């Protein structure tokens with residue numbers, strides 16, 4: 001096995017005095033999809049947000065333990081958080097395009113990074129929209145306001161916006177839960193293609209979705225990681241009783 005791309009080691013997180021993550025040891029190999037599952041409030045989103053320091057934006061959060069991205073401890077004081085979030089990008093539950101054109105949405109990060117070369121920007125737009133499987137639907141009207149697209153198209157433009165800055169890791173927080181079944185299916189198919197090139201970590205409430213798309217699955221309960229394994233094993237032969245109870249619908 002190669003070195004993991006992300007490792008968390010004894011990761012604890014407190015919101016004020018409330019401990020939301022209770023010492024999570026988990027690592028992710030490069031490429032492929034890992035699903036984070038578990039009942040509401042178990043800490044999935046909190047954990048995901050630790051991986052690119054999104055919890056920094058929340059008041060009164062205390063984090064201890066290590067989060068390594070390759071050989072870099074991302075909570076080290078000298079971490080360049082903007083550079084980190086370029087490498088470890090995030091897509092949220094609600095599609096959140098900016099209120100301007102599809103083109104400008106996709107190149108947003110590149111503009112921030114100072115890229116001005118029109119040909120480079122055009123290439124990045126086409127590459128990213130193709131990878132996000134929305135190019136054919138929008139290529140004739142890239143100047144259209146992204147807010148005029150359907151929810152599913154908006155979400156794929158948001159994925160393209162993250163891909164445009166060439167990340168290594170994609171974090172997705174319930175990326176389909178605000179979408180209709182057809183759009184959700186298209187996003188799932190898109191992720192199944194992207195898994196060959198990117199390390200994808202997705203939070204999902206939808207166990208069928210986890211079993212359809214994830215190579216590996218991690219089950220969280222009350223701030224603890226109960227079990228992680230190949231998805232087939234988690235669903236067919238979990239090692240822990242709590243996992244069995246959860247996937248068979250006994251709680252959550």
Ligand SMILES: Nc1ncnc2c1ncn2[C@@H]1O[C@H](COP(=O)(O)OP(=O)(O)OP(=O)(O)O)[C@@H](O)[C@H]1O
Nearest residue numbers: 015020038039040041042043044045046047058205
């Ligand atoms: N900003 C916050 N301030 C205080 N407590 C929070 C905050 N965000 C989450 N929590 C608490 O931390 C715990 C874990 O929440 P988190 O959102 O990570 O769970 P989750 O498993 O993603 O839940 P869901 O599936 O409902 O989104 C919960 O008890 C939640 O109430």
